Amino acid sequence: xxxxxxxxxxxxxxxxxxxxxxxxxxxxxxxxxxxxxxxxxxxxxxxxxxxxxxxxxxxxxxxxxxxxxxxxxxxxxxxxxxxxxxxxxxxxxxxxxxxxxxxxxxxxxxxxxxxxxxxxxxxxxxxxxxxxxxxxxxxxxxxxxxxxxxxxxxxxxxxxxxxxxxxxxxxxxxxxxxxxxxxxxxxxxxxxxxxxxxxxxxxxxxxxxxxxxxxxxxxxxxxxxxxxxxxxxxxxxxxxxxxxxxxxxxxxxxxxxxxxxxxxxxxxxxxxxxxxxxxxxxxxxxxxxxxxxxxxxxxxxxxxxxxxxxxxxxxxxxxxxxxxxxxxxxxxxxxxxxxxxxxxxxxxxxxxxxxxxxxxxxxxxxxxxxxxxxxxxxx
Numbered sequence: 001x002x003x004x005x006x007x008x009x010x011x012x013x014x015x016x017x018x019x020x021x022x023x024x025x026x027x028x029x030x031x032x033x034x035x036x037x038x039x040x041x042x043x044x045x046x047x048x049x050x051x052x053x054x055x056x057x058x059x060x061x062x063x064x065x066x067x068x069x070x071x072x073x074x075x076x077x078x079x080x081x082x083x084x085x086x087x088x089x090x091x092x093x094x095x096x097x098x099x100x101x102x103x104x105x106x107x108x109x110x111x112x113x114x115x116x117x118x119x120x121x122x123x124x125x126x127x128x129x130x131x132x133x134x135x136x137x138x139x140x141x142x143x144x145x146x147x148x149x150x151x152x153x154x155x156x157x158x159x160x161x162x163x164x165x166x167x168x169x170x171x172x173x174x175x176x177x178x179x180x181x182x183x184x185x186x187x188x189x190x191x192x193x194x195x196x197x198x199x200x201x202x203x204x205x206x207x208x209x210x211x212x213x214x215x216x217x218x219x220x221x222x223x224x225x226x227x228x229x230x231x232x233x234x235x236x237x238x239x240x241x242x243x244x245x246x247x248x249x250x251x252x253x254x255x256x257x258x259x260x261x262x263x264x265x266x267x268x269x270x271x272x273x274x275x276x277x278x279x280x281x282x283x284x285x286x287x288x289x290x291x292x293x294x295x296x297x298x299x300x301x302x303x304x305x306x307x308x309x310x311x312x313x314x315x316x317x318x319x320x321x322x323x324x325x326x327x328x329x330x331x332x333x334x335x336x337x338x339x340x341x342x343x344x345x346x347x348x349x350x351x352x353x354x355x356x357x358x359x360x361x362x363x364x365x366x367x368x369x370x371x372x373x374x375x376x377x378x379x
Contacts (some may be wrong), residue, residue, distance in 0.1 A: 023335070025329055034334050042204055043068075043162075044169045059166045069159065079230075086231040091227075187321035191345055198341040205306035206241045212301060213237045213293055220289045221254060225282055227261055236290075240297065242318060251290050258286035316340060 003296035025031065043064055165172075180188050214237020221229030236250025262279035320340035324332035354360050 009296050023331060031331050031334075032157045033161055034331060036158050036165055038203075039068075039158070039162045040165035042201070042207065043166055045200075045204070047166055047169070057167060057170075060174065061163060064166065065159065083230055083234060083283065086228050087252075090228045090231055187349075191349060193346075194345045195338075195342050197336060198345060201306055202241075202337060202341065205302075208305050209297060209301045210237050210240045210246075212254070213240050213297060216293055216296075217250065217254070217289065220293075224285045224289060226254070226258060226286060228257055232257060238294075244314060247294055251294075254290050258283045281371065313344075313350055314346065357369055 004336045023368070047057065050063060051057060055063070102318065177185075177189070183338055214234055216233070217236045218230045218233025219231050223229075232250070232254050235253060236246060238246075240246035241250050262282040317337070317340055320336040320343075323331055324336035324339065329333070
């Protein structure tokens with residue numbers, strides 16, 4: 001005899017609270033395992049494809065791990081040092097940007113911005129605050145990353161855990177399937193398939209879009225001569241997975257930096273006033289690069305790689321990232337998307353059940369069948 005619904009709700013609620021409690025207490029300890037699970041989930045289709053070509057699961061896992069290690073080492077040696085240096089320089093340059101902006105406003109509106117005006121003082125304070133807080137934030141972030149992702153975790157734990165998870169992924173899925181409650185196994189399998197489809201569309205598809213756009217923006221902006229092209233492209237590509245936020249932040253940052261760098265002005269050098277012309281070609285080139293990236297994302301990359309509907313509303317996704325990031329830190333942000341996808345699928349299933357119930361229809365199943373028979377004219 002199946003358990004009453006009230007008891008089932010109680011047990012599942014206790015299990016959910018227990019899982020959240022474990023994440024709360026052991027978040028930092030679980031971080032390499034969650035990262036490894038995410039990587040293994042993304043790479044499992046690749047392993048399955050290699051198996052279809054005749055490779056064994058062990059050999060497919062070895063090939064994937066070796067390739068990933070090579071790419072990681074290459075990025076760490078060639079990209080990370082430059083990216084870190086540009087990020088540091090960008091934070092340090094913020095006061096100069098504020099000062100240049102203040103000079104521009106002073107030239108355009110001299111009656112509003114003088115040395116003693118409130119707006120002038122506010123701009124100076126903003127620049128100093130961003131420089132100090134930005135430096136502290138960058139230092140704190142680097143320190144946190146180094147404390148969490150220590151050398152052992154990065155170079156040993158995550159790759160090793162990923163290897164074993166990827167090797168046994170299909171077996172683990174089969175074992176979990178065997179543990180499903182028999183009465184609810186078909187429904188749970190259906191929900192699991194829908195969650196997997198949502199995650200596959202979003203994580204694998206959107207992750208590929210972020211990577212392509214990040215590489216495109218970074219390479220194109222650097223070729224266009226933008227001083228912080230690499231870090232700007234990386235930020236724009238990384239934030240693309242958050243709807244609208246990536247386009248807004250990337251566009252404002254890249255175009256704003258282009259205006260600061262290529263906007264003409266006057267400068268006193270050796271007692272002589274030198275006037276520099278505004279480089280409209282470079283500014284237009286940066287605007288065109290970002291516009292081209294947005295066009296490809298909206299019309300080619302996202303429809304092909306992600307699909308027209310992934311079941312995650314942008315507002316729900318942003319709320320999930322914010323809420324889980326606040327509650328559980330970086331680990332919370334990692335699990336926010338899977339949890340959001342699961343809650344979305346379960347919510348749609350609950351709505352379907354509600355619309356099929358007497359609470360929604362107002363009549364029981366027999367009365368509904370009789371009504372339909374009367375309307376159709378058939379018994």
